[in-house]
Amino acid sequence: MTRFSMFPQSPVPSLNKKAIAYEWKNGGPVITWAIIAICVAVWLVEVLTRLLMPQVFSALVSAGMVMPATMVLRPWTWLTSMFLHAPSMLHILFNMLALYSVGPILERMMGHWRYLALYLISGFGGSVGLLVWARLTGDWFTAAYGASGALFGLFAALLVVYRRIGVDIRSMLIWMGINFLMPLVVGNIAWQAHVGGFVVGGALTWLLVSGVPALRRRSFTQRMWIYGTAMVVLLLIVVVVCTPYLWM
Template sequence: LHQPASLWHILFNMLTLWCVGPVLERMMGHLPYLALYVLSGLGGSAGMMVWALFSQDGWLTSAYGASGALFGLFASILVVYQRIGIDIRSMLIWMLINFLMPIITPNIAWQAHIGGFIVGGVFAWLLVSGLHALRGKSLQQRTLIYGVIMLGVIIAVVIACNMSNPLRVNPLLGMFF
C-alpha cells in the first residue's frame, strides 16, 4: 500500500529503494536487511504516533507507505559508510533531497521519515558497533537479539502513545474507551 495521490512520491521511493537497498542487502545479508527494513517501517509508524501524541489534530491523520522504511535505509547506510570510512557527502545530498520532499509535495508524512531514520540508524549502529558483550556474536545472532529489543521498544512507544489517544477504540467491543 502507498499514498496514491502522488506518483512522484512513489517514483522517488522506488528510485531510493533501487539505489540504496541492494547495496545494504549485499553488505548485511538477506535477514539483517529484512529486519532493518521492517523495523524502520515500524519506526516510521511510531514516529507518526509520537507526532499524534504532541499534535492537537494528529490523531485524525492517517498515513501508509514505505517512506519510514526507506529513511531507515538512509540512516543505516550513513552509519555503515561512516564506520568503514567511505565518503558520505553524495549520500547526504541524496538524503537532503528526500528530507525536503514534504516541502515540495503535500501529504508526505515527514514524521514517518524521522521515525524510520532514527530506528534504522540505531539498529545499524547496534549491528556494526553495539554492546561490547555482543560484538563476538555473528551478524545473524546480533540481528535477532537487537531486532527483538528494537521491536519491543517500538511496540512500547506505540502502546504508550496510544494510551493518550482520545480516539482509542476497544478492538474487542468496537467501542471507545
C-alpha cells in the same frame, strides 16, 4: 515522496526459478525485487479499482493505511501501509527507484533476511514516528501510507555503514538534508514517518556494527535477533505510552 539517484544500480535478475535460486545463493537482491514486485502489484490493484470500483479502492486504502488514532486497534496497518502508495505514478516511481538504488547494496552487505528485518523494523519505526507526533500535537487523524519510512531507515543504515568503513558521506548528508526539507515545499508528505524510519534504521544499524561490546563477538545473525527484538519491544512500549485510550 523520495528522490534518489546517488548509488549504483544492480542488473535486473531473470524471473525463472533457476535464476532466482542462483541470485539468492550468491547474495543477489532477491528481497529487494520481491518488495518492488509487491508494491507495484498493489499499486496496480489500487489504480484499477480506483477507475473501475471507487468504493473498493476507498475501502482498500482505508483498511491498509496507518493512522495514529487507530494504530493499536488495527496493528496490521503497521505492515500493510508500507506496501500501499498513492495512485499518482510519481509516488511509487520515486520510492521504487530509491529502493532499487540502495536496496541491493544493503542486501548484499547484510544478507537477505537481516536486510528484510531492517526494512520492516524501519517501516514500523516510521509508523511510530507518526504516533509520537500525534501525541505531541493532537493530530491523531493524519493517515499515511508508502514505503518512505522503511526507505529512510535504509538510507540511515547506509550512512552508518559508510561512516564506519570510512567512505565520504558528505554528499549523502546533503542529499538527506534536501529530502528532510522537502515537506516545507511539497505538501502531503508524512515527514514524521521519514524521521521515525531514519532514527530506527540508523539506531539498529549502529547497534549491529558497534553496539554493546559484550555482544560484538556474537554472529551477525545473533546480533540482529537480539537488537532487532529489543528495537521492536522498545517501539511497542512507545506505542503503548503514546496511545491515550489505553490508559483510560
